[in-house]
Amino acid sequence: MKAIGIFRxxxxxxxxxxxxDILNQLQVSVKLEAIVYTYFQGYELxxxxxxxxxxxxxxxxxxxxxxxxxxxxxxxxxxxIEEYNPDFVLIDGEPLLVTAIKLRFPKVNVVxxxxxxxxxxxHNNLSSQLFFKDCYSKADIxxxxxxxxxxxxxxxxxSFHSINTFIRHDLDEIIPNINSNRIACILGxxxxxxSELFFENTIRISQQIIELxxxxxxxxxxxxxxxxxxxSRVIHLINGVSNIGIHRQIHNPAQLYxxxxxxxxxxxxxxxxxxxxxxxxSILFSTTCEVRGTEQQANITIAQNISPNIIGVxxxxxxxxxxxxxxxxxxxxxxxxxxxxGNNKLFEILKTELPCM
Numbered sequence: 595m596k597a598i599g600i601f602r603x604x605x606x607x608x609x610x611x612x613x614x615d616i617l618n619q620l621q622v623s624v625k626l627e628a629i630v631y632t633y634f635q636g637y638e639l640x641x642x643x644x645x646x647x648x649x650x651x652x653x654x655x656x657x658x659x660x661x662x663x664x665x666x667x668x669x670x671x672x673x674x675i676e677e678y679n680p681d682f683v684l685i686d687g688e689p690l691l692v693t694a695i696k697l698r699f700p701k702v703n704v705v706x707x708x709x710x711x712x713x714x715x716x717h718n719n720l721s722s723q724l725f726f727k728d729c730y731s732k733a734d735i736x737x738x739x740x741x742x743x744x745x746x747x748x749x750x751x752x753s754f755h756s757i758n759t760f761i762r763h764d765l766d767e768i769i770p771n772i773n774s775n776r777i778a779c780i781l782g783x784x785x786x787x788x789s790e791l792f793f794e795n796t797i798r799i800s801q802q803i804i805e806l807x808x809x810x811x812x813x814x815x816x817x818x819x820x821x822x823x824x825x826s827r828v829i830h831l832i833n834g835v836s837n838i839g840i841h842r843q844i845h846n847p848a849q850l851y852x853x854x855x856x857x858x859x860x861x862x863x864x865x866x867x868x869x870x871x872x873x874x875x876s877i878l879f880s881t882t883c884e885v886r887g888t889e890q891q892a893n894i895t896i897a898q899n900i901s902p903n904i905i906g907v908x909x910x911x912x913x914x915x916x917x918x919x920x921x922x923x924x925x926x927x928x929x930x931x932x933x934x935x936g937n938n939k940l941f942e943i944l945k946t947e948l949p950c951m
Contacts (some may be wrong), residue, residue, distance in 0.1 A: 595620070595950050597628045598680045599645075600671065602660045602687030603636025605792055606782045606820065607844070608864050608893055609687035610636035612707055612739070612760045614643050616940070617684065621645075624951065629678060631661075631671055635821060639844050648674070662685055663694035669752040672698055681950035689729035699721060703948060706733035709863060709889075710740040710756070713747060717888040735947055740863050740938045741896045755808075755943050757936035764847040770874050771853045778850050779803045779817040781860040783822060793823075795881040798909050800828045802879075803858055805913045806920055808835045813855070818845055833910035861890035861906065866897045870933040875903040875923035877916070901931045 599617050602609040610632055620626040621644070632640055633650035640647045648670075655667035662668050668691065685692055686707040691702060695704055696820065711718075712726055725912065730736060738744055738756040746754040781796050800817060807815040816839045819825040825842035832838055845858040847868070851857070856875040859865045869876045878897065880890040894906035903926050905919045945951045 595624050595626050596678060596680045597626055597682050597684055598671075598675060598678060599628055599630040599632075599684045600661070600688050600691055601636055601685075602632070602634045603632045603634035603650075604656075606862065607635055607639055608709075608862055609641055609707075611762060611864055613684055613686045614640065614645075615762045615764075616707075616760065616944075618643055619941070620944075629674060629680075633661075635844070636864065642846070643661075655689070659689060661691055663690050668694065674920060675699060680877065682948055686735070689726055693729045693732050703735070703950075704733045705735045705737065705944070705948070706730050706739040707760075708736055710738055710742055710744045711889045711892075713738055713744045715889075735943065737940060737943060739940065741866060741893050751945075753947055755939075757939045757943075758933070759863060760940050761864065761867050761871055761935045762847055763937070765851070765868055765871055768847055768851045768872055769853070770851060770855070770872055772875075773853055774853045774855040775813045776854050777807075777813050778854045778859075779815055780820075780850060780857065780865060781818060781828075782820050782860050782862065782865075792881070795909060796824055797827050797831075799860070799879050799881075800824075801831060802909070802911075802913065802916055804831055804833075804835055804838065806916055807838050809913070809917055810920065811837055812853075813837065814839070815858075816841060818850065818919055820844060834900065847891045856920075857888045858920075861894040861897075863889070863893055866893045868905075869936065870897060870901055870931055871935055873901065873903065873931045875926055876905070877919055877923060878904060878906050880906060880908055900933050902926065903931070 601613045601614050617628050629646045631648045637649045650667045652667055655662055655665035682703040682705055684705045692706055715723055727747055727749050735753040739760045743756040814837050818841045819828055822842055829840050857869055858877045861878040861880045861941045872948050897904045898906055905923055907919055
């Protein structure tokens with residue numbers, strides 16, 4: 595079986611992680627061969643997987659919502675589909691390419707992985723909402739995975755599913771340790787091609803963590819920057835605080851979560867879902883980055899309703915309040931959390947609805 599994966603590589607890794615893991619598991623179970631197109635931070639992550647990776651190097655071919663189909667890179671992808679003749683195309687975060695591929699190859703099975711906000715986002719401009727929905731509705735199979743369910747819009751005429759978030763299978767091997775003194779601090783998958791506000795808010799989160807570490811000397815804080823640009827700023831903010839480690843590279847789940855007592859992170863869909871699955875005590879930041887900030891806040895609100903071990907904060911909180919929240923999660927009972935990922939459901943959908951499976 596053959597597939598082509600196309601995953602948006604900015605501003606973080608939310609659009610890349612799930613797609614790569616799905617293809618990786620299919621590679622094992624059904625002998626899948628795949629070509630994968632991604633870029634920016636996505637290409638850095640892809641190096642740890644065994645696929646034929648094609649990096650989109652021309653930044654002029656990438657818009658604020660992904661690859662432009664009418665560009666050299668876009669046309670290269672279209673030509674690749676014609677030559678490779680895949681059994682299906684898996685797309686995450688590339689609405690323009692969903693439309694272009696279905697126009698050029700109406701019989702090719704296109705599977706779109708979607709965030710709930712791709713389908714229903716009341717904080718986005720109405721014209722943008724309608725545009726995204728129209729693009730994604732062209733997919734043969736639409737799988738919305740996240741922390742809440744969405745109703746199938748009338749414009750989606752084909753297969754549509756809303757399930758819990760798909761998370762990396764590596765998490766099955768993770769062993770958190772409440773007796774550890776290690777705190778994993780995850781700033782995200784990078785800020786390549788992001789807004790200045792998104793970048794500066796990431797730096798502000800790191801400053802909050804450094805201030806907290808300075809007050810909580812008995813714990814060791816590992817800060818994962820996700821990209822070189824963030825690392826180069828954060829490394830200069832430590833100011834002699836000794837119980838901090840700064841990491842520039844992208845890390846796998848074992849490196850992030852094994853022997854971890856608690857986590858401080860952004861409120862992104864994937865990270866929040868992983869923390870619920872692992873039942874790790876966590877402080878989650880939501881930022882004020884326009885649409886992305888409202889999505890993070892929605893993720894955090896739902897996570898707090900599911901788990902008493904998760905606390906949401908904002909950048910407006912002072913350092914004393916952050917420390918108070920930290921003390922709460924460190925001393926909280928690790929109550930059982932009733933949340934299950936959408937992994938089994940997703941593969942059930944693919945097995946049932948893709949003819950090649």
